[in-house]
Amino acid sequence: MADLFSILKATIDLLAFRHNFREVRKIVGKKPAILPIIKADGYGHGLVPLAKESLKLGAPMLGIGTVAEGIELRHAKIASPILVIDGIFKDEAREILKHHLTPVIFSHDIALELNRIAGKAGKTVSVHLKFDTGMSRLGFLFGESGKALKKIRKLKNLHVEGVMTHLASSPDSSSPQTEIQLARFNKIIEMARNEGFNPKWIHAANSGAIINFPSSRYNMVRPGIILYGAPPCPARGVAFKQVMTVSSRLISVKNIPHGEGVGYNATYVTPRTKKVGLVVGGYAHGVNRLLSNNGFVLWKKKSLLPMLGNICMDNFMVDLSKVPTAKAGDEVILMGPQNDKVSAKGWADLTNSIPYEIFCSLGKSAKKVWK
Numbered sequence: 001m002a003d004l005f006s007i008l009k010a011t012i013d014l015l016a017f018r019h020n021f022r023e024v025r026k027i028v029g030k031k032p033a034i035l036p037i038i039k040a041d042g043y044g045h046g047l048v049p050l051a052k053e054s055l056k057l058g059a060p061m062l063g064i065g066t067v068a069e070g071i072e073l074r075h076a077k078i079a080s081p082i083l084v085i086d087g088i089f090k091d092e093a094r095e096i097l098k099h100h101l102t103p104v105i106f107s108h109d110i111a112l113e114l115n116r117i118a119g120k121a122g123k124t125v126s127v128h129l130k131f132d133t134g135m136s137r138l139g140f141l142f143g144e145s146g147k148a149l150k151k152i153r154k155l156k157n158l159h160v161e162g163v164m165t166h167l168a169s170s171p172d173s174s175s176p177q178t179e180i181q182l183a184r185f186n187k188i189i190e191m192a193r194n195e196g197f198n199p200k201w202i203h204a205a206n207s208g209a210i211i212n213f214p215s216s217r218y219n220m221v222r223p224g225i226i227l228y229g230a231p232p233c234p235a236r237g238v239a240f241k242q243v244m245t246v247s248s249r250l251i252s253v254k255n256i257p258h259g260e261g262v263g264y265n266a267t268y269v270t271p272r273t274k275k276v277g278l279v280v281g282g283y284a285h286g287v288n289r290l291l292s293n294n295g296f297v298l299w300k301k302k303s304l305l306p307m308l309g310n311i312c313m314d315n316f317m318v319d320l321s322k323v324p325t326a327k328a329g330d331e332v333i334l335m336g337p338q339n340d341k342v343s344a345k346g347w348a349d350l351t352n353s354i355p356y357e358i359f360c361s362l363g364k365s366a367k368k369v370w371k
Helices: 014-028 039-043 047-056 067-075 090-098 108-121 142-153 177-194 207-212 344-351 355-365
Strands: 009-012 062-064 082-084 102-105 125-132 158-164 201-205 244-256 274-280 296-299 303-308 315-319 331-335 367-370
Touching: 014 047, 014 207, 039 047, 039 355, 047 062, 047 067, 062 067, 067 082, 067 090, 090 108, 102 108, 102 158, 108 125, 108 142, 108 158, 125 142, 125 177, 142 177, 158 177, 177 201, 201 207, 244 355, 274 331, 331 355, 344 355
Parallel strands: 009 367, 062 082, 082 102, 102 125, 125 158, 158 201
Antiparallel strands: 009 244, 244 274, 244 331, 274 315, 296 303, 296 331, 303 315
16 A cells, blocks of 8 residues: 555656756856765755766765765765765764765864774775854864864874865855955965865855855855755856755545634634645645645646645645636645745745755655656
């Protein structure tokens, strides 16, 4: 018997992903390498298929979040360099060596453990050093950068392949924070070279910085959300295509009499007899409750249907008044590029969220199909 929720389907358009990758290349030019960020299961789009696509498109390295994701890629026979950008715990050092992963280093304790494990194995581990220039998240603090570099320099079994930072406000071209962060990062690069480091890769530019701050591109850029077709800010001269479409089906269709409540707490009451459909998929599957009486789905890729009542755990109701031929079994698009109101940005605007969260939430539950 098929799982009811296998009806929820995320169709991943690989042609759109390729298009977006090439649009990034159009923005940055020929020189900077493109490090695609495919962490969190490729932002919900599928880790392994997007890794393979990225390598076909010329990515020299893949950016993932965790050691577990790196191991998954190695089990999928992907042999390219893999950067674990969200850091590691000390007890993951052996897995780093075993699976030939490249960790981002943000503390001396982690560096010491990696150096120790590598030394015992008679190996050298490539690492990227991350510096906190103003994000207040992962990385050596800016004020401690010189001291950190001196300590790392003494660890003979670490090879510093890269130096990086993360920009907190790059989608806002008017914010002074990015320029402050880049000025600090440039000082760190200078300090690293004075300590004798010669990193192959220097990178800071995320999606917003790729668009807004050419000086942030160095010799590698890290596109994330723009690869999935939801740029965090306007980008002149390029057009990104949303990669994911999430669809479901109507499981029930019936006429609800005038004056009846629809859904929990009767937050919608029928003003007349109304044809109402029940769609498979609810907040347990990434359909945010803030879409209650607020969102839309698309029937047969053309007719917008308003959501009625509160979103339930496993389903929600829609108004079928304008589509009298709708019947149980019909496909509806929950989220996709076909209409602005059901796009990832449309969902994000309605739920006080961001497209990142929309993709990850819906992609987690839906059965993925790559085309």
